[in-house]
Amino acid sequence: MLSVAARTQFPGFALDVEFEAPSEGVTVLFGPSGCGKSTILAAVAGLAAPREGRIALDDTVLLDTARRIALPPEARRCATVFQDARLFPHMSVETNLRYGMRRAPAGATGPCFEEVVSLLGIGHLLGRRPGGLSGGEKQRVALGRALLARPRLLLMDEPLAALDAGRRAEVLPFLARLRDASRLPILYVTHALDEVDALADHLVLLKDGRVLADGRPEELSTRTDLPLAARRDAGVLLPVQVLAHEAAGGVSRLGFAGGELVTSLRPEPVGSYMRLRLRARDVAVATEEPRGISTQNILKARIVDIVPAGEAQEVFLHLALGPTILLARITRGSVGRLGLAPGGEVWALIKAVTFDHAGLPRGAV
Numbered sequence: 001m002l003s004v005a006a007r008t009q010f011p012g013f014a015l016d017v018e019f020e021a022p023s024e025g026v027t028v029l030f031g032p033s034g035c036g037k038s039t040i041l042a043a044v045a046g047l048a049a050p051r052e053g054r055i056a057l058d059d060t061v062l063l064d065t066a067r068r069i070a071l072p073p074e075a076r077r078c079a080t081v082f083q084d085a086r087l088f089p090h091m092s093v094e095t096n097l098r099y100g101m102r103r104a105p106a107g108a109t110g111p112c113f114e115e116v117v118s119l120l121g122i123g124h125l126l127g128r129r130p131g132g133l134s135g136g137e138k139q140r141v142a143l144g145r146a147l148l149a150r151p152r153l154l155l156m157d158e159p160l161a162a163l164d165a166g167r168r169a170e171v172l173p174f175l176a177r178l179r180d181a182s183r184l185p186i187l188y189v190t191h192a193l194d195e196v197d198a199l200a201d202h203l204v205l206l207k208d209g210r211v212l213a214d215g216r217p218e219e220l221s222t223r224t225d226l227p228l229a230a231r232r233d234a235g236v237l238l239p240v241q242v243l244a245h246e247a248a249g250g251v252s253r254l255g256f257a258g259g260e261l262v263t264s265l266r267p268e269p270v271g272s273y274m275r276l277r278l279r280a281r282d283v284a285v286a287t288e289e290p291r292g293i294s295t296q297n298i299l300k301a302r303i304v305d306i307v308p309a310g311e312a313q314e315v316f317l318h319l320a321l322g323p324t325i326l327l328a329r330i331t332r333g334s335v336g337r338l339g340l341a342p343g344g345e346v347w348a349l350i351k352a353v354t355f356d357h358a359g360l361p362r363g364a365v
């Protein structure tokens with residue numbers, strides 16, 4: 001467990017945060033530019049000291065200002081991956097990777113050179129210089145170098161932010177594999193929601209130097225009181241399992257706690273797990289079972305709550321399908337016209353099941 005409490009002040013900005021991150025898996029620090037994400041990473045790495053605070057990794061205290069403890073960065077065993085890979089340009093990829101290994105303390109355990117090379121798919125790059133690599137390849141080498149230093153904690157400061165969409169899509173699955181193979185806590189800074197969806201086991205939402213909420217991303221995605229709900233792509237993050245492929249009909253069936261969804265045919269094998277975002281704008285409701293309609297996903301649900309959606313003349317419906325909560329964003333006019341109220345039964349029409357934010361939950365690879 002990584003526990004972080006830090007308070008510090010810059011002109012015009014105050015940071016006052018407290019949160020805990022699980023001992024394994026990715027904890028994402030998510031929030032708008034300037035909310036304090038990098039300041040927190042720097043405090044954990046020991047690159048900048050907060051005015052007050054306590055940071056501990058399991059039973060190792062990295063910082064405790066009250067007890068005047070502040071381990072130097074090299075004693076903290078944190079490895080950091082930045083936006084830019086920061087590889088040594090005059091060394092081959094292999095020498096860059098072996099440089100990481102030289103930083104590993106004697107007796108530290110972790111994946112060996114060959115395992116890391118295979119995990120990140122960089123075997124064919126070993127003899128090359130960083131200058132000739134694509135941005136995505138460089139980032140994979142930087143991830144390898146960080147892992148080979150056998151850290152106790154991996155820090156990632158927007159590792160995909162400098163890559164174009166194609167390269168991001170190339171590196172994202174490697175990050176998921178690294179998360180699953182490394183069994184390390186990873187503190188990951190981003191402001192990209194698709195990275196949250198693909199990687200986060202735990203989410204810390206930040207605003208103006210404060211923690212607004214933290215918890216499992218699936219749970220936070222149902223909260224309409226958080227800034228996430230104001231986004232155009234707001235909606236619940238839903239863990240699903242591929243139940244069947246029906247090639248003749250060109251569809252796959254996905255199961256979730258409380259129901260099934262039909263999608264166009266998916267490439268993932270039957271039994272695989274995925275996590276997808278069902279956008280609130282893509283969910284409509286009907287008070288009677290619709291017939292003669294092209295929408296494939298029509299699921300019976302109960303209205304749990306109706307809450308205003310920002311300034312607009314719209315509301316969020318919290319819909320329960322068994323234990324699963326879905327969000328629908330509809331107009332106030334529709335609520336009145338259909339006589340919707342908490343406790344009422346409706347049919348939820350899922351107009352689109354999009355996979356552009358699909359991610360793999362931990363252990364699902």
Ligand SMILES: Nc1ncnc2c1ncn2[C@@H]1O[C@H](COP(=O)(O)OP(=O)(O)OP(=O)(O)O)[C@@H](O)[C@H]1O
Nearest residue numbers: 010011013031032033034035036037038039040191
């Ligand atoms: N060394 C410093 N001196 C003065 N102000 C600083 C310093 N470091 C950070 N700040 C300020 O603290 C605030 C938080 O910065 P920080 O880099 O932690 O935000 P961030 O959430 O990581 O932002 P971004 O997503 O843009 O990287 C900003 O207003 C920044 O200007």
